[in-house]
Amino acid sequence: MHNFLNLLKEKELKATPQRIAILKELSQKRHPSMDDLYETIKHENPSISLATIYKNIGTLKEKGVVIEVNTSDGKMRYDIDSSPHIHIVCKNCHSIEDMDYNEYLFDYQEKLEKSRDIKIEKLEVIATVNSCKFCKNIE
């Protein structure tokens, strides 16, 4: 809670209850969609609107606080963890698992940059699987 206030101050954003609720939810839930956030936050803050979620996530993206993950299911997912990691997306149940970058990928990125003389802002790695431990448990 305290951290959120500091974070927002750092980013020069006003600490509205809506904003704090969004950050709190982002830090608790794995990879929520806009709708996930909306539905959950509405419980404690019934007057919040979807547009507010959208606007705030937009702002937080700009400020580099959250990243957007595209699971190709038509809905974006949001992730407050900004350390380099890859995503393992399950085509079946749409869950997302994080996995840390390792030396391998750092190395790969570096080689890519050198061989092409480019600066890579972001290396997005998405592994798609047809089923995962989550949906296996369900079925």
Add this chain to the structure above:
Amino acid sequence: MHNFLNLLKEKELKATPQRIAILKELSQKRHPSMDDLYETIKHENPSISLATIYKNIGTLKEKGVVIEVNTSDGKMRYDIDSSPHIHIVCKNCHSIEDMDYNEYLFDYQEKLEKSRDIKIEKLEVIATVNSCKFCKNIE
């Protein structure tokens, strides 16, 4: 042209002029969006409809003829090249460059599969750059 007919026969799809125009365009243009395809094909086939493009790309995706590339600019792009490769997306001019997979990535994928005991259907690697040779030339 001939190749397209064989390809369609193989996939048990009827060889309509619209379908052939789409395949032709996909094999000529780098990574067109739905709209790119529509606008271009309309020149030679003015009666074609956007819905036909959508339906056909959908079918071609199912049949494994094209893949979908998500550049996070709100529009999907389509790619008839099915060999393993990664995409370098320019945030500035939205162009996409292909780059072949190398041993590095094959290796990485294999390690990932073994360490987690999963089967990766697709490993999508998207490198984002802030500017590229295409937009440098323009500016």
Add this chain to the structure above:
DNA sequence: CTATTTGCAAACCCTTTGCAAAAAT
């Protein structure tokens, strides 16, 4: 007090769908 943010509703844009007419095999 000033600038930002909220919430609402409408607008937007890309994509999908239903269906009758047309075309492919």
Add this chain to the structure above:
DNA sequence: ATTTTTGCAAAGGGTTTGCAAATAG
């Protein structure tokens, strides 16, 4: 002749926008 495909228009679904009222600093 049968099945697929087309084109149209309407609907769908996620996202964005404009604006007045509310709120944070």
